Amino acid sequence: MKRLLTIIIILFAISMPAFAQTNSPREAYYKFVHARDELSKKFPIGEEAGRKAFTEALNPYLAELKAVAEKANLDELREDDLFYCGIIASFTSLEEKSVESFKLYLKRFPRGLFVSLASRELLKRLAMMDRMEEAKELLPRLQADNLDAYFEGISYIVWGYQGKNDLAAALEMYQMILNETVRRSGFEPLPTYRIARLIPSMAEIMKKMGKEKEAVEIFQSALPKLSASPEIQKQIATVIQGMEIIGKPAPEWNIDKWVNGEGRKLSEVRGRVVLIDFWATWCGPCIAAFPDLKELQNKFKNRGLVIVGLTKYYGQYKNMRNLSKEEEVKKIEEDFVKEHALTWPLGIAEGDRLFQDYGVTGLPTVFLIDKKGVVRLKIIGHNEDNKSKLENMISLLLEEK
Numbered sequence: 398m399k400r401l402l403t404i405i406i407i408l409f410a411i412s413m414p415a416f417a418q419t420n421s422p423r424e425a426y427y428k429f430v431h432a433r434d435e436l437s438k439k440f441p442i443g444e445e446a447g448r449k450a451f452t453e454a455l456n457p458y459l460a461e462l463k464a465v466a467e468k469a470n471l472d473e474l475r476e477d478d479l480f481y482c483g484i485i486a487s488f489t490s491l492e493e494k495s496v497e498s499f500k501l502y503l504k505r506f507p508r509g510l511f512v513s514l515a516s517r518e519l520l521k522r523l524a525m526m527d528r529m530e531e532a533k534e535l536l537p538r539l540q541a542d543n544l545d546a547y548f549e550g551i552s553y554i555v556w557g558y559q560g561k562n563d564l565a566a567a568l569e570m571y572q573m574i575l576n577e578t579v580r581r582s583g584f585e586p587l588p589t590y591r592i593a594r595l596i597p598s599m600a601e602i603m604k605k606m607g608k609e610k611e612a613v614e615i616f617q618s619a620l621p622k623l624s625a626s627p628e629i630q631k632q633i634a635t636v637i638q639g640m641e642i643i644g645k646p647a648p649e650w651n652i653d654k655w656v657n658g659e660g661r662k663l664s665e666v667r668g669r670v671v672l673i674d675f676w677a678t679w680c681g682p683c684i685a686a687f688p689d690l691k692e693l694q695n696k697f698k699n700r701g702l703v704i705v706g707l708t709k710y711y712g713q714y715k716n717m718r719n720l721s722k723e724e725e726v727k728k729i730e731e732d733f734v735k736e737h738a739l740t741w742p743l744g745i746a747e748g749d750r751l752f753q754d755y756g757v758t759g760l761p762t763v764f765l766i767d768k769k770g771v772v773r774l775k776i777i778g779h780n781e782d783n784k785s786k787l788e789n790m791i792s793l794l795l796e797e798k
Contacts, residue, residue, distance in 0.1 A: 420465050421474075422474070426484055466489055466491050467491065469498075476509055479505070492525070516546070519535060532557070544581075544587065564606055567602055574596075579622045582624075593629060599612070600639070631753070634753070644773075648755060650663060652744035657741070663770065668701075670765065670794045672765055672787070673705050673763065674705070674706045675763070677709075678733055682761055682778060686763075691740065694740065697792075706744070707744045709752065710746075714733070726745065765790050768797060768798075774787070
């Protein structure tokens with residue numbers, strides 16, 4: 398009897414991991430997600446201080462997650478744990494472990510439940526690690542499986558090439574995106590949102606390469622072929638407008654509501670240099686650019702510079718969604734303007750027309766309009782170099798008669 402009891406205890410101890418893998422990657426992942434979701438309810442992550450507090454509170458859970466990934470023996474993991482090991486390894490910057498996990502998963506479970514996700518995640522990791530050729534080998538698998546995943550995969554490879562400043566290789570991938578979009582338009586549903594984000598990036602690459610004229614020709618030839626994809630067609634038309642607007646009269650703005658002062662029509666400030674800042678409340682770089690705009694206003698206001706901020710209704714403010722126009726205006730007027738101490742009028746437009754008229758595809762976008770009402774400079778994004786370009790051009794335009 399004693400011997401039988403000993404055998405039972407030994408067998409139970411051996412079988413324990415199969416019944417209760419308390420530190421399995423899958424369980425660790427769901428424990429982390431639960432903790433993250435609970436913490437996101439506790440801290441106001443729409444504000445900088447809230448995001449900082451949220452990150453600090455989350456760090457112990459990330460450390461625990463990393464320990465699980467580090468200790469995991471990939472050869473001994475079952476299917477779901479092997480996949481989730483790749484996920485938690487990528488969460489905690491264990492890139493090599495993540496790649497190894499996904500590769501082993503695809504090898505051991507070619508028809509597994511997570512094959513599509515594992516392929517997508519593996520491609521992302523490889524692109525981020527500058528292993529482009531390996532990443533591109535996964536594209537046919539994604540193309541056969543999921544069109545959204547395919548375009549997403551191409552975008553990660555493109556961003557990888559851009560990160561290493563290989564613009565020619567990046568442009569080749571962008572052209573693949575455009576060609577595939579045209580070829581598939583009207584025959585199958587396209588990931589419109591994803592493609593609409595990639596087309597402006599292609600235009601920026603060609604601009605950097607001195608191929609602006611060629612870019613306009615390529616996009617114009619694509620327009621009639623995309624009649625079955627009106628949203629993508631509209632985005633490309635906006636990109637073309639943004640590339641051709643320099644040297645042309647600035648479009649008059651049609652504003653639904655002015656905040657922080659009563660704005661005037663563009664025609665009413667003729668004879669002054671006008672800086673137009675396209676922004677949004679949710680745009681971090683837009684907010685980061687405000688101090689520079691204040692500095693420019695203080696320096697040039699008495700010499701004739703006018704600054705105007707233009708945005709549109711988004712129906713959101715910080716962590717609030719589905720706001721009415723009245724609610725959004727109130728938040729901007731009573732909260733946003735005061736929080737950032739803005740000192741120029743803000744015009745809010747209804748719909749996309751204003752953004753289309755100016756060819757705005759990214760935020761922040763700043764335009765400089767000369768005294769005759771002609772667009773002389775367009776700058777996308779916020780950095781020190783852009784600030785210097787703005788300041789120099791403002792000085793030149795103010796000197797013009």
